[in-house]
Amino acid sequence: MKDYIVRAAAKDGSVRAFCAVTTNLVNEAQKIHSLYPVASAALGRLLTASAMMGAMLKSEDDLLTLQITGNGPIGRVLATADCHSNVKGYVGNPAVDLPKNAQGKLDVGGAVGTDGFLTVIRDFGLKEPYVGKVPLVSGEIGDDLTSYFAVSEQIPSVVGLGVLVDVDISIKAAGGFIVQVMPEATDETITKLEENVKKITSVTKMLEDNMTPEDILKCALDGIDFDITDTLDTKYYCNCSRERVEKALVSVGKDELEDIIKNDKKAEIKCHFCDKVYNFDENDLKILLNKAKK
Ligand SMILES: [Zn+2]
Incomplete structure (x- = not known):
């Protein structure tokens, strides 16, 4: 059924x-x-x-x-x-x-x-x-x-x-x-x-x-x-997307993103709802850093 x-x-x-x-x-x-x-x-x-x-x-x-x-x-x-x-x-x-x-x-x-x-x-x-x-x-x-x-x-x-x-x-x-x-x-x-x-x-x-x-x-x-x-x-149904995860990363702010870039050089974000993994390398993170607020 x-x-x-x-x-x-x-x-x-x-x-x-x-x-x-x-x-x-x-x-x-x-x-x-x-x-x-x-x-x-x-x-x-x-x-x-x-x-x-x-x-x-x-x-x-x-x-x-x-x-x-x-x-x-x-x-x-x-x-x-x-x-x-x-x-x-x-x-x-x-x-x-x-x-x-x-x-x-x-x-x-x-x-x-x-x-x-x-x-x-x-x-x-x-x-x-x-x-x-x-x-x-x-x-x-x-x-x-x-x-x-x-x-x-x-x-x-x-x-x-x-x-x-x-x-x-x-x-x-x-x-x-x-x-x-x-x-x-x-x-x-x-x-x-x-x-x-x-x-x-x-x-x-x-x-x-x-x-x-x-x-x-x-x-x-x-x-x-x-x-x-x-x-x-x-x-x-999970409506997560790379774009949404990017927005979430930008919203954590410049300081936090700088820390991630300095310490990890990458980020792996897993969706809580569907377990899909989104990977961001150093370059991706630097682009997001430019969009983030202090
Ligand atoms: Zn998801």
Whole structure:
């Protein structure tokens, strides 16, 4: 199955929902970063959320960044998305290895840690991006995003995210859903949603049963009159280029560049998101030095 997102809305506008299958893009992330299973689960969940939240962006230049900084061994977990749900991300420590948790599942909460923050940066191309920051609830990422939507955006939401890692450490299935309740929702609708959510035991299980995003939304929105309004593609995509890396080098300033030229005579810059390496020799660096500010 290819990766895609479906967007749905209740006919009366009281609920909106997103559901994504992201197996391929999480597999891509696993290969690029050589992620251990629990790191695949953590980054895969965050990439899946960013893909769906990318679909909430309105215009071409909008960018979304989700960042989790907890006190666990995985370090920073970061994912970004544009409005076409092109996503990319990385983790601080891809080789994090932990025993399964009490439920026999990959211990994402243990890897992330519970002491820390989820930061959501929405850049609409204005001077200042919109930044929302909430303390982590469990480090399991779904709960933390639910808290972000409630606290920072005042939108009651249910977020379910799942990554199923195969025995050969490739990704067997990945996906998730976000269901959001709008202010005009009636108590009856809210009660229905709560009942539905109780019945959904695990996203991973639904994916393992080969349920499509449409099937998953049928469960989550059971009893609610809704339409699927959109189907969107999503993929792992890094837009880095030599030109962008040059700009970044210029922005570090003259002093720093002079130091690099004096001490190393070259620079090797690796993209955090796709591991592509950009090499600059002494001559390249001198050209950049001329463009840099003191
Ligand atoms: Zn890159």
